Amino acid sequence: MTTAGRRTGVYRLxxxxxxxxxxxxIELVKLYHERWEVESAYYAIKKTMLGRRxxxxxxxPGIAQEVYALLSAYQAIRIAIADATTATTDTDPDRASFSxxxxxxxxxxxxxxNVIAGTTIDLVGAxxxxxxxxxxxxxRHRTSPRAVKRPLSRYAYKSLRVDRRTYKATISIDIxxxxxxxx
Numbered sequence: 567m568t569t570a571g572r573r574t575g576v577y578r579l580x581x582x583x584x585x586x587x588x589x590x591x592i593e594l595v596k597l598y599h600e601r602w603e604v605e606s607a608y609y610a611i612k613k614t615m616l617g618r619r620x621x622x623x624x625x626x627p628g629i630a631q632e633v634y635a636l637l638s639a640y641q642a643i644r645i646a647i648a649d650a651t652t653a654t655t656d657t658d659p660d661r662a663s664f665s666x667x668x669x670x671x672x673x674x675x676x677x678x679x680n681v682i683a684g685t686t687i688d689l690v691g692a693x694x695x696x697x698x699x700x701x702x703x704x705x706r707h708r709t710s711p712r713a714v715k716r717p718l719s720r721y722a723y724k725s726l727r728v729d730r731r732t733y734k735a736t737i738s739i740d741i742x743x744x745x746x747x748x749x
Contacts, residue, residue, distance in 0.1 A: 603660075610664045611640055643667045643693070650694025661704060662697045670696040 579598065583589040612618065615636060623629045647662040670693045 606664075607640070610668075611636055614665055614668055615640065639671075643671055646671070646691065646693040647697055650691075650697050653694065654698060657698070657701070658704065661701045663700055663702055666700045667693050667697050 579591065579594055581589075581594060583594065621629055621632050623632045643664065647664070647667050648659055651657040651659040651662055674692055
């Protein structure tokens with residue numbers, strides 16, 4: 567039995583979990599269908615959060631910092647989604663749109679909205695309300711065999727005819743000094 571309903575068929579499952587009482591076969595089959603959630607998480611980080619861009623850091627500590635920042639932001643957004651969906655009855659967290667939550671979080675940061683919490687803490691918040699207002703349909707039951715797909719070219723952006731050299735950027739430099747700067 568999965569979230570999409572009961573499905574009958576023959577499953578062959580190779581595993582090292584040999585104790586049928588601790589790890590019943592039906593539970594392992596259900597978990598196998600949840601494997602797509604991990605791939606969806608990778609997709610959310612690579613495509614939605616990074617926009618298929620590469621990491622900017624050039625040193626190992628910088629790369630580690632950037633990866634931890636991405637994972638922290640991802641986890642914070644997933645916690646907001648989980649809080650919103652558990653606050654309502656019978657709402658599966660799988661129906662929540664990560665893209666909607668991410669865009670709402672970006673809007674909150676850009677607008678600096680709700681930075682200071684009042685006396686009442688709203689666990690659902692703006693992100694949760696946006697997610698609940700735009701729920702996706704229930705996920706379909708995935709039964710396709712696992713297949714190795716040909717990866718996209720790392721240089722695919724060249725075929726999109728996007729000039730990546732003309733991004734608008736604002737650079738601000740503030741110099742603070744306790745002594746006057748002499749010419």
